[in-house]
Amino acid sequence: MGRWSLSSRLALLFAACTAVVSLFAGVLFSRGSEAHFIELDQQLLEDKLIGLRRAVQGLDAEQTQRRLEEELSRQADLALRIKDSDGVRWYDSSIRIPTRLPEMPGISTLSDGDVDYRVLNAPLFPDRPGSPQLTLLLDITHHQHFLQRMQRLIWLTVGLSALATALLGAWAARRALRPLRSMGAIAGNVSARSLNARLPAEQMPTELAELAHSINAMLARLDDAFQRLSAFSADIAHELRTPLSNLLTHTQVTLTRERSPQDYREALHSNLEELQWMAQLVNDMLYLAKADHGLLAPDREPLALAEEVDVLLEFFAPLAEDINVRLSREGEGHLGGDRNMLRRALSNLLDNALRFTHEGSDVRVRIVDEAQRVRISVENSGEEIPADLLPRLFDRFYRADPARQESRGEHAGLGLAITRSIIRAHGGEIHCESADGWTRFLIELPKANQA
Incomplete structure (x- = not known):
C-alpha cells in the first residue's frame, strides 16, 4: 500500500465502503424476507389448524380421518401427522412425511433431503386431557429457493457495485486530484531561475488552497533569500575585487625591478593592510553565516x-x-x-x-x-x-x-x-x-x- 497512488487508495476505499454498505443492506433484506416468510407460514398453519379442529369436532375416528383427507386435499403443499396420547402414530396424510419430526410445541423448520418444511406441533383438542398430537407440515422449498437466489443476487450485487464504485471512484479521485497534480507540475518546474512562479491558490479547492498559500509563501521566502544571496555574492565579489586587484598591481609593480630593502618593506606593509582588511571581512562573513544558521549561542x-x-x-x-x-x-x-x-x-x-x-x-x-x-x-x-x-x-x-x-x-x-x-x-x-x-x-x- 505504501507505493500505491492516492487515486488507487481512494478507489479501493470507496469500493470497500460500498461493498460493506451493500452487504449490510443485503443481509438485513435477507433476514427481513426470511422473517416475513416465517410469519406468513405461521399464520397459514395456525389458520389451517383452526379449520381442522372445527372440521373434526364431534366426529368419530373413521369420520375424522375422512374429513381430514378432504381438508388436506385442497392444499397440496400441506401434510399432516397425528399421534395418540401414547405417541403411537395414528394418521399420516402422505407417505413422504419424514419419519422423525420435531417434538417441541410451536413452529419450527425441518429439512429432509431436498425438501424443506415448516412444522407446527399442537394438540388436536386443546380443551381435552390426553388429546392426540397434531403435526402440520408445510412445504416451503420454493421459499428457501427464493432466499438462496436472493442471497446469490446480493453477493453479485455487492461484487458489481464494489467494482463499479472502484472504477467511478478512481475516475472521480483522479479528476479531484487534478489540482494537486498541477501543483506538482508547477513545483517541479521551480528552479533558481523561476522562483517567481506561484500556484493559482484562488482556483484551488478549499482543502488545497491553504497548502497552495503555504507553498507560495515558501517560494516567496526562497525567492527573497535567493535574491539576497545573489546580491550578497555580488557584493562580496565587488568588495574583494578591489583589494585583490590592488595587491596584484602593487606586487607586480614592486617586482618589475630591483628595489631596496626599505621599498620591499613598505610594499609588504601596504599588502599587509589589504590582507588584514580582507581577513576581517572574511571573519565578519563567517560570523554572519553562523548567525544565519542559529549557531550564535550567547553566554548568560x-x-x-x-x-x-x-x-x-x-x-x-x-x-x-x-x-x-x-x-x-x-x-x-x-x-x-x-x-x-x-x-x-x-x-x-x-x-x-x-x-x-x-x-x-x-x-x-x-x-x-x-x-x-x-x-x-x-x-x-x-x-x-x-x-x-x-x-x-x-x-x-x-x-x-x-x-x-x-x-x-x-x-x-x-x-x-x-x-x-x-x-x-x-x-x-x-x-x-x-x-x-x-x-x-x-x-x-x-x-x-x-x-
Missing part, C-alpha cells in the same frame, strides 16, 4: 549596562576629542547576556555614530530599565536618512547613500548587520529612526534570560 551573565557603556565611551573618547564630539550616557539597567557580543554590537553603533555625526555635536547613549526589558538608544546628530532607506540599513554591504560612502578602510558595510545578528541572538530587536536632525538606533532586549 549578569551585566550592568551602565558600566559596559562607560567602558566603550572611554575607549572612543580619543576619537571623539579629535572631531570635537561630546559623548554622554544617561540611565542604567541590568540584564543577562554575553558581555563580548553586546560590547561588539554597541561598539559598532558608537563607531557608526561618530563617523556620521557633525563636528562639535553630541553622541548620546540612553538606557531605560523596564520590568520585562531594557531599552538602549544610540543617538547622533547629522544628516537625516530617508524613511524608505531605514529598513535596509541592516543589510550586508549596504550604505545609506553615495554621500555617506567613504574610503574603504575597515568599514565594509557589515557592522550593522552584525549588530542586528547579536541583538536577535539575545532575543531582542533593533531598528533605526531618523528625524529632526537626529538619527537613533533603538535596541530592545528582554530580561527573561537574566542570570
